[in-house]
Amino acid sequence: MTQLNVPFQEKEAAKALGARWNPAARQWYVPEGVSLEPFSKWLPAEVAQTLPDVLPTPGIGLTEYLARLSAAVAKAAPKPEWVRVEVSELRERNGSVYLQFVEHAGGDRGTLMSKATGVIWESHKAVVERFCRETGASLAAGIKLLVEVQAKFDTKFGVSLIVSNIDPAYTLGDMAAKLRKIEQTLRAEGVFELNRQKAPPTEFTRVLVIAPVGAAGLGDFRRDADRLQELGLVHFEYFEALFQGERAPGEIRDQIRIATEYAIIKPADALVIIRGGGAVSDLHWLNDEDLARAVCTATIPVFTGIGHERDETILDRVAARRFDTPSKVIGHIAQRVIANATEAQDHYRTICGQAQRQLDLAAEMSLRYIEQVRAGTSHQIDLQADRAMAWHAAVTTGAGNLVEQMAQTTAHLSEAIGQGAKSKLEAADQRAARQYSEIRETASRRLTEECHRAETLHRTVLQLANQIIDQVAGHADDSVRVTRERVSVRIERAAEQARSLIEITLGLGPAATVQRGYVIARDQAGNVVTSQTRAAQQKILELEFRDGRVTVTPVQEQ
Structure with missing residues (x-):
């Protein structure tokens, strides 16, 4: 180990060349096995004299040049600074987080202006945890941050921005x-x-559903x-799409278009967009202007069930109805179906009552x-019989009057003949006798004919009355039979709806809930x-599980 005399202002250059700091001796040194030549200007005089003479070479070495850059960076950025960045890439390795920071001109879709590497060392992972806890989001590509960084230049890895803090606000x-x-x-x-x-x-x-493949919420x-x-x-129709990554907004828009075109052929009541179970940070992919516009202009009502109660996306704001989770979406649909079935059952009971009263x-x-027909027919028969009897009496009376008139005429003729010639008396008496006989025969024949006509009329009236009674009775039977058939069909339909309601109610009741x-x-x-x-407020509670029940005592948290 060789000690170095490094001035404070040159420590970064020495460090970049590979020098190490000895805190006990409070001095920089060159580790064993590292060449001393790059450190010649900081070597003690007695050590420098031992170095072999070398021919001068043009320029300076790359390491020395980069060491100067490192010193320049340290001088230009001596303390941490708060910097606005956008994360374009992110990966974890050995407990540390490596990020790629970018900045675009004119917003999210502008020209790339700058790019740098950021690092959050494992010792600063608490910063990440606090950020996620306070924002409800996690670090991911596309998110914008305000980070406190310290620039560091390494001769092997270049410039890195060491992150020491992140501002959630x-x-x-x-x-x-x-x-x-x-x-x-x-x-x-x-x-x-x-x-x-x-x-x-x-x-x-019919409900159309857009969801990612394999999502827990689905x-x-x-x-x-x-x-x-x-x-x-x-009936449910499902359309698959990505809900995270740069392709997510485009895929969801395409599925909305396909679903609405499908609804033209097979009309649907609602379009449901659900996710559920994904990371909160993935929600920002759904905050896309074109995607929101597609939801706004959809031809059928859109329901959203993104899966986070606290966080709201632009899709939740523009949809016809927003639900916190996919389970609440299907719960609303099921409750509406049950309500309609209950209403149908009430209508069924009302129809049955009205049908019975109508019957x-x-x-x-x-x-x-x-x-009424029978009474009217009997009256008609009596009326026609009275008319026939009156007609018979009139004929009989007319015939008698005719006989009397002829007798009077004969008497007058006899008197006139008596006053005439005696020779004509016998002829007149014979003619009168013949006329009287003819008159009686004619009157008797007419009386017989009129009686026959009266009897024929009486029989015809009776036949017509019987036919009217049969027809009325036949129509009444047909009316009763048709009414009974219609009521039977309605009762059968209502019974089928009631059975479906019972099955739904049993499937969504407390027992089924526990089994899930x-x-x-x-x-x-x-x-x-x-x-x-x-x-x-309870002293004892009973908890019902899938496989049994237990009794517990609630404890109030302090």
Whole structure:
């Protein structure tokens, strides 16, 4: 080990050449095995004289030149500075974090102006943990930071920015500013409220879903969605897209376009965009202006379930409805289906009641109509019989009057003949006798014909009355039969809907919830406890798990 006489202002140059500091002796030295030639100007005189003479060479060595640069860097940036940067790359190695910092002209999409390497040593990992805790985000490509750095020039690795602190407030402000800028642009274009103002679906028969492959939130969503589809209540169509990385906004936009075109062929009630389970830092990929515009102009209502209650993306702001998690999205759809099924069951009961009342009324009206027809027919028969009898009496009376008139005429003729010649009396009497006989025969024949006509009319009236009664009775039977068939069909449909409702209710009830891994807390009276406040008020709680129940005593945290 060779001691060196290094002035304070040249310590960085010596360090860059490989010199080491001895804190005990408070002096720089050259480690064993390292050539002394680069350190000749700092060597003690007795050591310098022992160095072999060498021929002078032009210029200076690279190490010495870089050592000068290191000294210049140390002089130009002697203390840490707060610097605005954007992270373009990030990797971890041996507990330390290596970052690539960049700056673009004119914002995110401008020309690259500068680039540098940043390092967060393992000893400063607490800085990263505090940043993640206060912002809810994590270090990732694309995020903007305000970092406190100290420049260091190494003759082997060049310039590095050693990060000693990160300001969380700056990153939060940048995220919020980006959201405000996107919102202002969309409002200026007049599209910000387009999807938000769409009427919410009153029922769900077909739902389109955009989600990343294998996301944990998608599994939660499909657990209940598949059951609704198996029951034939709601049909779900799935579209896959990346939700992190530079390609994410473009892929999601493409899937929105494909889904809305699909909805033209097969109308859908809603378009659901869900993620769930990913890192919070990945959310900034969703804060894209073009992606937000695609959601605004979607032709069907958009529901979002990004999967973070505290953090909001621009998609949540422009969508027709925002949910914290995918589970809450499918929960809303299932509750709407149950509400519709309950309403249908109520309608079914109302229809059954109205149908029964209509059936009873139709039967009552049919019986009343039959009685009216029978009464009317009997009256017509009596009326026609009275007319026939009157006609018969009139004919009989007319025939008698005719006979009497002829008798009177015969008498007059006899008297006139008696006054005439005696020779004509016998002829006149014979003619009168013949006329009287003819008159009686004619009157008797006419009387027989009129009686026959009256009987024929009476039979015709009876036949018509019987036909009317048969027709009315036939129509009444057909009306009752058709009414019964329609009521039977409606009752069968309503029964099928009621069975589906029961299956849904059983699948989404407390027992099914416990079987999916959740826990139900009850008080001593068996009532479900749903809040921490109520739980703290109980002396004993009963917790129901998938495989049994246990009794616990709540402890109030100090």
